[in-house]
Amino acid sequence: MRLDYPPNVRIVNVPCTGRVDMLHLLKAIENGADGVYVAGCHEGECHFQNGNLKAKRRVAAVKEILKEVGLEPERVEMFHVAASDGPGFAAAAREMTERIRRLGPSPVRGAAEEDPLWEGGGAEAMST
Amino acid sequence: MVVAERKPIEEILAMVADFKKVLLVGCKGCVTVCCAGGTKEVGILASALRIARKKAGNPLEVVEHTLERQCDPEYVDQLAPMIKENGFDAVLSMACSVGPQFIAKKYPIQVFPMLNTTFIGGALEHGVWAEFCxxxxxxxxxxxxxxxxxxxxxxxxxxxxxxxxxxxxxxxxxxxxxxxxxxxxxxxxxxxxxxxxxxFPIKDWSTSRDGGPRKIVREDLKL
Incomplete structure (x- = not known):
C-alpha cells in the first residue's frame, strides 16, 4: 500500500501484544522515549485468545504508574489495529505522534540529553 | 502465604527524597507469588523511581537485587558484600515486613519497607487475593x-x-x-x-497475640 506514517515511530515487533510487559513500556519511558504505544489486534480477535486484552490491562497499569510519578499518562496508549489494516496502523502512528507533539518532549530526558533536533513525537510502537 | 501490596509511589518517593543511591531488594517467597515484591515488581518500582527522579532533575541510582527469602538470616547475609562496597544511602525492602526487620538487624544502614503487609491469605483468581487466616x-x-x-x-x-x-x-x-x-x-x-x-465455648486467646510476640522453638531442628 506504500502508506506514509511519521518517521519518528520506531517499531518493536512482538509475536503477540500479550508478550508486552509493563517493564517494556516503563524502560522505554525511563530511557527517554517521549511516548510508547501498543498496537494490538481488535478485541475478540486475538489469535492467542486474549493477549491483546492482557496488553490493554498492562498499558492501563503503566498509565497509573506514570500518573503516580507525575508524568502524563497519555504518553502510553493501547491501539487496536487489525494485522491487515495498514491505513489503521498509519492512523494510529499519526494520532500518537500528534499527541506527543502536543505534550512536548519527555521531562525524563534531562537537559543534557535533550535532542536539539527534536521535532516532536519520538514514539515507540509495539506491534504484532 | 503472606499477602502484601506495594506502598503508593508518592510515599516511597518521600522516603528516598534525600538519597542518591539505594539498594532495592526483592524477595522470592510469598511476595513473589502475590506479585508484590518479586524480581518483576522490583524492576517496575526501580524504573518508576528512576523516572520520577530523572523528571525532577535529581537522579536516583537504584540497584536491583532479589533474595531467595528475606525471612532467613542466611539469605539476608548475602547482601553483605553489596552493602559494604557500594556506598548505598539506604536499603529498600520489597519483602513482607519481616524482611526489612531482618536487614535492619544485620546491617548499620537505614531500611525502608516498600510494601504494606496485609494478611495471610490465598488467591481467589489471578490478581485477586483474600484473607483466610x-x-x-x-x-x-x-x-x-x-x-x-x-x-x-x-x-x-x-x-x-x-x-x-x-x-x-x-x-x-x-x-x-x-x-x-x-x-x-x-x-x-x-x-x-x-x-x-x-x-461453641469462649475461645482461649492465649495462643494469639495476648501473650505478646510469639516464638516457636524446635529443638530437633537446631544445628
Missing part, C-alpha cells in the same frame, strides 16, 4: 466445616451469624460473604448441621 495460634476450623469464623467473620463470631447477615452478605460490605452463611451451607452439605446447635 488471622494466625490465632489454635486452629479450630474443623468445627465450622473447614471455614474460619475468626479471620473471615468481620466480628470473629464463634456462634454466628449475627443480625447483620443478609442475602449471604456481611453488613460491613456487600463485597464480603457472610462466613456464617457459608458455614451453615457447608455443614448442611456435610450432613453435620446439627453440630451447630452446640454453643
Amino acid at each position: 488471622q494466625s490465632c495460634g489454635n486452629c479450630i476450623i474443623h468445627n465450622f466445616g473447614g471455614l474460619c469464623p475468626i479471620a473471615r467473620c468481620s466480628k470473629s463470631l464463634m456462634n454466628g451469624p449475627c443480625g447483620g447477615s443478609a442475602n449471604k452478605q456481611c453488613e460491613v460490605s456487600p463485597e464480603i460473604d457472610c462466613i456464617w452463611h457459608l458455614i451453615y451451607d457447608r455443614m448442611v452439605e456435610l450432613g453435620k448441621v446439627e453440630k451447630l446447635r452446640t454453643v
Whole structure:
C-alpha cells in the first residue's frame, strides 16, 4: 500500500501484544522515549485468545504508574489495529505522534540529553 | 502465604527524597507469588523511581537485587558484600515486613519497607487475593466445616451469624460473604448441621497475640 506514517515511530515487533510487559513500556519511558504505544489486534480477535486484552490491562497499569510519578499518562496508549489494516496502523502512528507533539518532549530526558533536533513525537510502537 | 501490596509511589518517593543511591531488594517467597515484591515488581518500582527522579532533575541510582527469602538470616547475609562496597544511602525492602526487620538487624544502614503487609491469605483468581487466616495460634476450623469464623467473620463470631447477615452478605460490605452463611451451607452439605446447635465455648486467646510476640522453638531442628 506504500502508506506514509511519521518517521519518528520506531517499531518493536512482538509475536503477540500479550508478550508486552509493563517493564517494556516503563524502560522505554525511563530511557527517554517521549511516548510508547501498543498496537494490538481488535478485541475478540486475538489469535492467542486474549493477549491483546492482557496488553490493554498492562498499558492501563503503566498509565497509573506514570500518573503516580507525575508524568502524563497519555504518553502510553493501547491501539487496536487489525494485522491487515495498514491505513489503521498509519492512523494510529499519526494520532500518537500528534499527541506527543502536543505534550512536548519527555521531562525524563534531562537537559543534557535533550535532542536539539527534536521535532516532536519520538514514539515507540509495539506491534504484532 | 503472606499477602502484601506495594506502598503508593508518592510515599516511597518521600522516603528516598534525600538519597542518591539505594539498594532495592526483592524477595522470592510469598511476595513473589502475590506479585508484590518479586524480581518483576522490583524492576517496575526501580524504573518508576528512576523516572520520577530523572523528571525532577535529581537522579536516583537504584540497584536491583532479589533474595531467595528475606525471612532467613542466611539469605539476608548475602547482601553483605553489596552493602559494604557500594556506598548505598539506604536499603529498600520489597519483602513482607519481616524482611526489612531482618536487614535492619544485620546491617548499620537505614531500611525502608516498600510494601504494606496485609494478611495471610490465598488467591481467589489471578490478581485477586483474600484473607483466610488471622494466625490465632489454635486452629479450630474443623468445627465450622473447614471455614474460619475468626479471620473471615468481620466480628470473629464463634456462634454466628449475627443480625447483620443478609442475602449471604456481611453488613460491613456487600463485597464480603457472610462466613456464617457459608458455614451453615457447608455443614448442611456435610450432613453435620446439627453440630451447630452446640454453643461453641469462649475461645482461649492465649495462643494469639495476648501473650505478646510469639516464638516457636524446635529443638530437633537446631544445628
